[in-house]
Amino acid sequence: MRYALVDCNTFYASCEKVFRPDLRHKPVIVLSNNDGCVVAMSREAKALGIPRGIPLFKVEPLIRKHNIEVFSSNYTLYHDLSKRVMDILRTFAAELEIYSIDEAFLVLKGEDRDDFAEQIRGTVMTWTGIPVSVGIGPTKTLAKAANKIAKDNPQGYYDFSSENSREFLTKLDIGDIWGIGRQYKAFLNRKGIFTALQLTEQSDSWIKKNLTMVGLRTKWELEGRPSIDMEMAPPPKKGILSSKSFSYPVTDFIDLREAAADYGTTASGKLRRQGSVCRYVNISVSTNNFRKTDRQYSNAATIELAVPSSYPPDIICAAQKGLERIYRKGYKYKKITVYLTGIEEEQRGQLDLFLKEDPRKYQVMKSIDKINKKYGRNTLNCMSKRDTSRWQMKREKLSPLYTTNWKDLPLIPL
DNA sequence: TCTGGGGTCCTAGGACCC
């Protein structure tokens, strides 16, 4: 069996370039929510030495100097282009696992030709304008490692089986292995382990003791024994959260209440889309940890619903009840999170209960979902809002919704 | 002035039970 990992190159930055051919060879960076940090960079921007995750204000001089193009995150655009890429990949694979917005594992079809990787790269580029890299190997972990090499390979792909595996594992740094993060890398380095090959030379029991079962599976995968399953259909989420940082410090309880309602609405929408209900609503608030001179406070509360629900007012009421418990006057709040847990499938029995309680609830919910799907999020909302500018997200450099909004369709001058 | 959001899995340790 052969696995392939297909990964979109500098995905967010590439999405921004698709409809902006003038930016083709220019450095482009994409920011996190609130235009806070740099989360994605084009190849040209990486070459200028900008570290991922750095706050925007720290690289302002560099941006001016090199005329770097800056974008707020346009998730609507990225998700739409991601879906198009995945639809193409599906036609190449016996099995497809969408691993993240810009990555997918494929189990290759038996009859695959040698130019499989080139076919994929060519098709995705022609049909979407997104460049991808392809790594191929006998396990998911090795395909992932091969992909890393493919990124620096001018051909854009790399096949693990094309090389001596001992040599490959010797060159593979321990920190570049999928599943080995910063902490484990530091720990292993202290033990004198620097390469993938050295990791595979440790005993199973030692690895399990120090890196848990997850680490042991990684070892087996490096040895060429598939130990991590493909997940073709994403399992239902066990926790769903909606959380945002405020662009300005929030002190007023009313503002926090509105934010709780807003994120409660978002989270309950995700819940309904996966056909689930939740039993617990957890809400947490915190001040800005980076401002050492501010008085710090953070707290959380969990509310159990009388009946598991996905009905927005139920979620919102619980979130606000929790908020009342943990809110303390006099702090500058930076972040609020609504986290839904105790997730169960929406079942007949529960639905009956729900309907018995008030059948109109169900109708209202369905109608709201339908209207918002047709006319856009937030067309109908549960709470009337005051001026929300104080806490809403900052997105000053947003690109158009080229592929999902008629008004934003790109025009070609003739 | 300005530091993201959304997930999963695993383990240790405490509470509680007989």
Next chain:
DNA sequence: TCTGGGGTCCTAGGACCC
């Protein structure tokens, strides 16, 4: 002086991923 063993359940926190 001497203070068990085995089990379950829950939560917090730490590791990882993108």
